[in-house]
Amino acid sequence: MSLTDLLYQIFGNQPWVDLIASVISIFTISTFLLLIVIFLIWLERKVIARMQDRIGPNRVGGRYGALQTVADVLKLLTKEQITPSGADYLIYNVAPILTVMAALLVWAVMPFAPGLIGVDLNVGIFYILSVSSVSVVTVLLAGWGSNNKYALLGGFRAVAQLVSYEVPMILALLVPIILARTMSTVGIIEAQSIPYLFMVPLAAVIFFISALAETGRTPFDLLEADSEIVAGFHIEYSGMKFGMFFLAEFIGTLFMSGLFAVVFMGGWNVPIINLILTFFGAQPVNFAEMGVLGTIIGLGVFFFKMFFVYMIFIWIRGTWPRVRVDQILNFNWKLLVPITLVMILVVAVLDKLIPPGTNELVRASLHLASNILIVFVTLEILRRNGRRRRMQAVQAGTELEEIETGAHDIAEAAHAH
Amino acid sequence: MFAEWQYIILFVALAPIFPLAPVVVNRLLGPHRPNPIKQQTYECGIETVGDTWVQFKVQYYIFALVFVIFDVEAVFLFPIAAAYGQLGLFAIFEVALFVILLAVGLGYAWSRGVLEWV
Numbered sequence: 001m002s003l004t005d006l007l008y009q010i011f012g013n014q015p016w017v018d019l020i021a022s023v024i025s026i027f028t029i030s031t032f033l034l035l036i037v038i039f040l041i042w043l044e045r046k047v048i049a050r051m052q053d054r055i056g057p058n059r060v061g062g063r064y065g066a067l068q069t070v071a072d073v074l075k076l077l078t079k080e081q082i083t084p085s086g087a088d089y090l091i092y093n094v095a096p097i098l099t100v101m102a103a104l105l106v107w108a109v110m111p112f113a114p115g116l117i118g119v120d121l122n123v124g125i126f127y128i129l130s131v132s133s134v135s136v137v138t139v140l141l142a143g144w145g146s147n148n149k150y151a152l153l154g155g156f157r158a159v160a161q162l163v164s165y166e167v168p169m170i171l172a173l174l175v176p177i178i179l180a181r182t183m184s185t186v187g188i189i190e191a192q193s194i195p196y197l198f199m200v201p202l203a204a205v206i207f208f209i210s211a212l213a214e215t216g217r218t219p220f221d222l223l224e225a226d227s228e229i230v231a232g233f234h235i236e237y238s239g240m241k242f243g244m245f246f247l248a249e250f251i252g253t254l255f256m257s258g259l260f261a262v263v264f265m266g267g268w269n270v271p272i273i274n275l276i277l278t279f280f281g282a283q284p285v286n287f288a289e290m291g292v293l294g295t296i297i298g299l300g301v302f303f304f305k306m307f308f309v310y311m312i313f314i315w316i317r318g319t320w321p322r323v324r325v326d327q328i329l330n331f332n333w334k335l336l337v338p339i340t341l342v343m344i345l346v347v348a349v350l351d352k353l354i355p356p357g358t359n360e361l362v363r364a365s366l367h368l369a370s371n372i373l374i375v376f377v378t379l380e381i382l383r384r385n386g387r388r389r390r391m392q393a394v395q396a397g398t399e400l401e402e403i404e405t406g407a408h409d410i411a412e413a414a415h416a417h
Numbered sequence: 418m419f420a421e422w423q424y425i426i427l428f429v430a431l432a433p434i435f436p437l438a439p440v441v442v443n444r445l446l447g448p449h450r451p452n453p454i455k456q457q458t459y460e461c462g463i464e465t466v467g468d469t470w471v472q473f474k475v476q477y478y479i480f481a482l483v484f485v486i487f488d489v490e491a492v493f494l495f496p497i498a499a500a501y502g503q504l505g506l507f508a509i510f511e512v513a514l515f516v517i518l519l520a521v522g523l524g525y526a527w528s529r530g531v532l533e534w535v
Contacts, residue, residue, distance in 0.1 A: 018420065018423075019427070022423070022424050022427050023427065023431070025424075025429075026424075026427060026428050026431050026432075027474055030431075030435045031434070031435075034435060054481040076443065077439065077442055077443050077446050077447070078443075078446050078447050079443070079447050080447045080448045080450070081440070081443060081449075081450060082451065082455060082456060083446060083451075083456065084456050084457070084458055084459070085453065085456040085457070086458055087491075088473075096436060097433055097436045097437060097440070099436075100432075100435060100436035101429075101432040101433060101435075101436065104428075105425075105428055105429065105432055108424065108425055108428050118424060118428070119421050119424040119425065121421055121422075121425075122421075123499075125495075126495050127425075129491075146457070147458060148458050148459060148460065148465075149459070149460065149465065150459075156477050159477050159480070159481055160477045162482045163480065163481055164480055164484060164485040166484065166488070167484060167487040167491075170488070170491040171487075171491065171494075174491070174495070174498050175433075177495070177501075178498045178501050179498060181499065181500075181501050181502040182499060183498075183499045185497065210434060233464070235459055236458070236459055239440075239443045239447055240439045240440045240442070240443035241440055241443075242438050243439065244439070244440065244441075247436075280441050312510070326533075329480065329532070330532070333480075333483070333523070333527070333532045334527065334532060337487070337523065338520065338523070341516055341519075341520050341523075344494075344516060345513050345516055345517075348501070348509050348512060348513065349509055349513065352499070352501075352504075352506050352509045353506075373463060
């Protein structure tokens with residue numbers, strides 16, 4: 001039973017009941033997100049510290065430094081907000097507000113548990129993509145409005161990087177939509193009797209990589225590269241206005257983990273356990289039919305999956321170095337985009353050739369086989385390409401190392417101009 | 418249908434509250450003593466040289482342009498993907514032709530060296 005039904009029972013069939021229920025749900029989702037960021041920052045600092053053989057926060061709030069972020073937030077709240085004299089006042093102040101708005105709005109269609117979703121739009125994924133692309137604009141607004149050269153560089157890098165990686169992300173999300181035949185997030189969860197992670201792993205990996213780039217995290221943290229452009233687009237921000245960019249980044253990362261869990265891992269459902277249960281002749285579990293208990297378990301399952309993906313995000317941040325800007329764009333346009341286009345064509349044609357009513361396991365194995373084939377062919381092309389370039393280099397008498405680091409390409413290009 | 422979008426409209430209307438609240442609290446709690454030195458552009462200690470809002474490297478715009486093409490492609494592909502169940506094999510081949518045409522465009526941009534970072 002949803003909250004709306006409960007309110008209808010108490011207050012009768014009043015027109016404002018719907019409105020009240022919506023407002024309560026919006027405030028619950030948003031407050032939850034603002035508060036969980038405090039936990040996320042602590043988690044990230046602690047986990048990365050442990051990965052790098054440090055201790056991490058351990059003073060404020062007991063042995064584990066659990067209140068460190070709370071103290072940080074309090075400190076930010078008492079700092080002065082400086083607006084640089086050269087900044088574009090309106091743009092400069094609107095950007096941090098807009099970026100958090102965009103980060104919050106996408107959660108409207110995130111299915112937490114059966115019955116526990118803001119609103120199940122029939123164009124859910126499309127809505128997510130359209131709202132999340134606003135965050136690109138906010139980064140550019142902040143970079144441009146600050147009237148600072150570092151900030152502007154960060155803003156322009158954001159245009160090149162975020163905009164480029166949106167292409168493989170959108171195209172990779174098309175694959176689950178084709179397989180589920182719906183854009184609704186709930187519909188995609190219910191369509192997954194086998195998690196799409198095992199059905200089309202290539203799409204999942206491509207989505208994950210572009211999600212890393214879209215949220216601007218290591219190894220794609222070019223837009224705020226501390227060692228190059230200090231903090232990039234939010235260099236001029238102080239106090240809570242700076243905090244808003246931080247907030248949006250963490251909410252965005254958590255959202256990408258949640259979206260991955262929903263689209264590729266079956267969200268609140270437990271498809272793998274259900275497969276095993278049906279194999280042994282038992283009834284598969286369906287949390288949607290179990291009332292309040294199902295909602296609680298479903299919420300637990302979803303959170304487990306979401307934080308599992310989130311931990312991988314942290315793991316990558318703790319271990320990988322930053323990639324250079326031309327390498328980032330080359331990787332996107334010359335590898336990810338072509339491979340995603342091929343994958344979409346293969347999935348679209350293959351799924352049409354499989355007659356409807358085929359066993360789901362057969363369908364999944366066919367898709368898996370096609371994915372493995374695509375990866376194999378790509379690797380083979382890359383291998384031959386690499387070998388050809390090495391041969392050319394040997395003939396030209398160039399140093400091998402120069403080729404590997406790309407220094408040769410740059411020198412050649414500079415020569416050509 | 419409208420009831421669903423009512424929620425989104427309401428969310429858009431209420432969403433500014435959440436970022437505005439901390440910023441306003443910060444404004445109330447924090448000091449506010451601006452002076453010309455403090456409000457200078459943060460760069461390296463000396464005054465910034467030249468204008469920031471200049472014409473910038475064209476490279477970035479080319480990537481943005483290539484992106485626009487693919488974004489429009491995605492807009493066309495999403496309805497097709499959602500209606501996939503009702504489409505015949507022939508329609509799928511038509512879609513494939515559409516995707517291949519754009520892939521050829523990408524290949525052209527690639528061969529012209531647009532994708533090189535110079």
